[in-house]
Amino acid sequence: MKANEMMDKDFIYVYPEDIIADVSVKMEKLRRFTTPVVDPDMKLVGWVTSLDVTRGLREGIKNVSGIMHHKEEIMSIHENAPSRLAVIETSKNKLISMPVINDNDEVIGVIRSFDIVDTLSSLYDVKIYKLYEAMQKELKGVTWEELMEASAIITRRTTGERIKPEDYERNIRNATFGEAIWATGGLEKFFVGLIAVGELVIAIKIGKARK
């Protein structure tokens, strides 16, 4: 995924000579906590957050140029850069948002932290059920019942919990990937459990084929 697939295209922008009070109205109206500062060609020249605006209003500073962070001091990301770079910077520097620029240094969007949350969380929302369906499709010749039976056996072996295949099926109908990795204690453990299930059903499948 590229930066330009995760950005807000309805971003606001301001000019260095804009009046701070007007900028504050614009930001409030459109609920934007940050705004890029651009020149007449839309080239990035700076960055303003609502906390710069409160200082400007309080101290009676008139223009955006008096409160903005200059281009050199801020993070920006190229539209074709991998979006995970934006994720890393947001997380490391606790950013609210960052501008997305093209080859000409023009601002074409803004990536906001909640846009990132939106993208990342959609992964977490994948139903475990879907992963099992993909697994069954890949493991040709294994029935759904065999898969649930194997999962119940592995769960009993791992957790000691006396779970039946039908309980297991009900659990994965509702659970998401995010819940499962938190419940199992991390991606590696979740994954090891699935490999164990895979190993068991494949052993059953090969056993059947040799009969």
Add this chain to the structure above:
Amino acid sequence: MKANEMMDKDFIYVYPEDIIADVSVKMEKLRRFTTPVVDPDMKLVGWVTSLDVTRGLREGIKNVSGIMHHKEEIMSIHENAPSRLAVIETSKNKLISMPVINDNDEVIGVIRSFDIVDTLSSLYDVKIYKLYEAMQKELKGVTWEELMEASAIITRRTTGERIKPEDYERNIRNATFGEAIWATGGLEKFFVGLIAVGELVIAIKIGKARK
């Protein structure tokens, strides 16, 4: 993971009778774009964002009570609630942050969107290599070389790319889970690829055992 494991404990808070100009200084100094409004017992009574503060400063409103959103209008999350609820609300309502409360309605922290990004992205940063190590450990009797050989075969079969086991190993040394799911086109596809690898090495393993 619970809400209280993901929250900022160094949050700021203000009282309804606080002077807005003072609050703005506090928010700027500690770089907080939002703040809970509490009563003397730390009970949540409202919420203020830096965009409410800019309006207050511009319109000459004196106290926090004149700009705050009342408790009933805002999202909060119980400290023991699953943190994914905070993720869902942040993503759905494009929130910058939300207060975390305990059984007594006291504010004990704030979950910020970049804290969520931080937590979610740590999952993405798991090295694929680690998953393969976990896989090898689970599949007792399968060597690392067999695993790489099987992965190269499956990759060739799926993508047509003429990849050697040593190329595959080099790829997974550097790649993260996040890169892999974006490269393969989603969690299910990534997962199907791994199951295919698992099936192949298990078939090899069982074949060896029967010799």
